[in-house]
Amino acid sequence: MLFLFCFFPPARTFVNGSSVANPTQLQHGDRILWGNNHFFRISLPKKRSKRDDEEQDLSLRSSSSFEQLDTDGDCSSEGSSEINFNYEYAQMEVMLKALGNNDPMQSILQSLEQQHEEEKRTALERQRLMYEHELDQLRRRLSPEKQHYRSMDRFSFGSPNAQQRIRQWTEEREAMLNQSLRKLREQIAKANLYVQEANFIAEEMDKRTEYKVTLQIPASSLNANKKRGAVLSEPAIQVRRKGKGKQIWSLEKLENRLVDIRDLYQEWKEFDEDDPMSRSYFRRADPFYDEHENHSLIGVANVFLESLFHDVKLQYAVPIINQKGE
Structure with a gap:
């Protein structure tokens, strides 16, 4: 044993x-x-x-x-x-x-799943009402003498087709959501892995920098041509340094920075004050934080140009949506 x-x-x-x-x-x-x-x-x-x-x-x-x-x-x-x-x-x-254990991201994923279930029920009810309305219109177009037979015929053949279309749409939407949630869960786990390693090294090297996983809406999903049905959120990295402003990094950016962070940490562990060559890591750019001015995305505004096509003067306030959906 x-x-x-x-x-x-x-x-x-x-x-x-x-x-x-x-x-x-x-x-x-x-x-x-x-x-x-x-x-x-x-x-x-x-x-x-x-x-x-x-x-x-x-x-x-x-x-x-x-x-x-x-x-x-x-x-x-x-x-x-x-x-x-x-x-x-x-x-x-x-x-x-x-x-899966007391992680804030788990509650976010659960809320996304609950939101999907609610949207699915609403969409199914909307589809059912739409098909019932179409069937009612078809019945009204028929002549009175043929209405009974043909309406029964259309209803008997149309209803299963309608149900099949609803069922197919539901299955496709369900599969797409499950795939999106699975991908989001794996991305969050990967982000937590990178953040944990970066925080360990930053704490040991006394960099006074903290990394945290957050969720944001991709900029590509804020435009008018975004794909519908997919999960909008993606993990991002919130970087804070004592006495400095907050920065938002992408997951890919932290992944690339971790390569430099590991190299810098290895040099720091092998540092020898008597060896001038070993002090080279002090002259390297700090991979833990962007000291230079960093421009962050405020939001995305969709401006529609149809008024220009019709040569119509139009003045309106363009809404700017940030990556938190506000």
């Missing part, structure tokens, strides 16, 4: 994506993450029964790796030892677990 003991309570320790502080028994294939960069996988060879192998193979075929992380990440690795675990998988497992 193998147990994990945490002798240093402040140490960041995760087993299979869950934070642990008490002695924990480890099984074959369990994933251990110490701190932010030290990932281990337990290997305890033992003879396994053919039935265990068959159950494992069946479970692996029935679900993808990300779905397993989201639903049953607590399971020991006896049922997952054949999966190709790596560092990114371990970090993503931790982030997806954290996303």
Whole structure:
């Protein structure tokens, strides 16, 4: 039997994506993450029964790796030892677990799902009323002597078609929303991973900079030609430095900055005051924060030019919508 003991309570320790502080028994294939960069996988060879192998193979075929992380990440690795675990998988497992436990982003995702359900019910009712109105108009166009037979015929054949169209529309919308929410959930987990690493390094190097994940509407979704039906929000990074203003970075920008941050951290760890070459990191641009003037998007305004086509003078206040939908 193998147990994990945490002798240093402040140490960041995760087993299979869950934070642990008490002695924990480890099984074959369990994933251990110490701190932010030290990932281990337990290997305890033992003879396994053919039935265990068959159950494992069946479970692996029935679900993808990300779905397993989201639903049953607590399971020991006896049922997952054949999966190709790596560092990114371990970090993503931790982030997806954290996303489901008291994370503000989880409540946002739940509100998005509730909003979708409400919109779906409203849209279905609107579609039903529209088809009923069309059928009523068709009945009124028929002559009185043929109204009874033809209306019954149209109703019997039209109603199933209408129901099929509604059902198809609902299924397509549901699939699109589930795909969008799944993508948003993975992006938030990825953003949390980057933010956590950046905060650890910034705190250790005393950069007085804090990173936080927030949600915003993409600028492309604020124009009049945006695609309907998709989730509008995307994760963004809020950067704060003591005594400085707030900055909003994209996820890609933080990902690129992390490359420089890791290099700078490595040089800082190997810093030698007696070696002039080792002081070069002081002369490098600060990757933790943009000291120069940074222009932020205030909002997007849609100006329609149809009045120019008709040569009509029109004066109106153009609304500017920011990336929070205000």
